[in-house]
Amino acid sequence: MDYFDNYVKEYRRFDKSAEYKYYHSYRVMHNMEIIGKSLNLIKEDIELAKTIGLLHDIGKIKKDDKKYNNDQDHGDYGADLLLKQGLMKKFNITKEDSQLVYKAIKNHSKFSIEKGLNERELLFCKMIRDADKIDILNALGNSSIKDKLLQDNSKVNEKIKTIIRNKKVVDKKYIINKNDNLAAVFSLIYDLNFAISYKIIYQERYLDKIYQRIIDKENFKEILDETSNYLKERIDINDR
Numbered sequence: 001m002d003y004f005d006n007y008v009k010e011y012r013r014f015d016k017s018a019e020y021k022y023y024h025s026y027r028v029m030h031n032m033e034i035i036g037k038s039l040n041l042i043k044e045d046i047e048l049a050k051t052i053g054l055l056h057d058i059g060k061i062k063k064d065d066k067k068y069n070n071d072q073d074h075g076d077y078g079a080d081l082l083l084k085q086g087l088m089k090k091f092n093i094t095k096e097d098s099q100l101v102y103k104a105i106k107n108h109s110k111f112s113i114e115k116g117l118n119e120r121e122l123l124f125c126k127m128i129r130d131a132d133k134i135d136i137l138n139a140l141g142n143s144s145i146k147d148k149l150l151q152d153n154s155k156v157n158e159k160i161k162t163i164i165r166n167k168k169v170v171d172k173k174y175i176i177n178k179n180d181n182l183a184a185v186f187s188l189i190y191d192l193n194f195a196i197s198y199k200i201i202y203q204e205r206y207l208d209k210i211y212q213r214i215i216d217k218e219n220f221k222e223i224l225d226e227t228s229n230y231l232k233e234r235i236d237i238n239d240r
């Protein structure tokens with residue numbers, strides 16, 4: 001963690017978004033620990049999961065002007081940054097785990113996880129995707145973390161509402177305006193993998209908290225109801 005703090009220090013000083021990502025990284029690290037413990041992982045794997053959580057957005061924190069393309073997926077950039085610049089070793093990631101860390105960071109921001117991963121790689125990919133989504137919802141529902149939500153005066157397009165009714169994650173290709181993007185956030189709960197993830201989001205009322213910050217609540221009422229009902233169903237199933 002000391003190396004991470006020193007590594008991102010200069011970017012935090014000059015880049016407001018890097019400041020947010022710094023604290024987001026620590027919160028995701030904490031989420032990884034919670035998920036790992038819920039799965040009864042061994043201590044070494046929980047530590048590895050925490051490292052992945054801390055480093056998952058390294059590609060957003062450090063955007064080298066000469067090498068980073070704003071159209072490039074930050075998961076791809078971050079994974080390459082760790083592997084190709086020798087940062088795995090500096091963050092005490094063993095050679096045996098380096099490929100797993102690479103795959104997890106590369107896949108955390110993708111619409112779906114790539115095919116062909118082994119069981120262990122798939123587990124850590126699912127863990128970081130859940131841990132990241134949990135804090136995204138936390139941040140958007142918490143005014144002390146995100147001072148405002150990006151909204152506009154448009155209606156959420158019907159295609160996105162249909163996707164949410166069908167309990168699917170909204171692909172960014174269907175997003176036209178800011179309210180579409182905000183609606184898509186609610187659909188993240190359709191791509192969770194672990195019982196503890198549903199439990200955290202439900203108990204902390206993240207969806208309700210986001211809804212309370214929305215100006216045009218009627219525009220989002222059906223979306224809140226659909227996603228909240230799904231969340232409750234998952235809690236009920238996992239508690240049986």
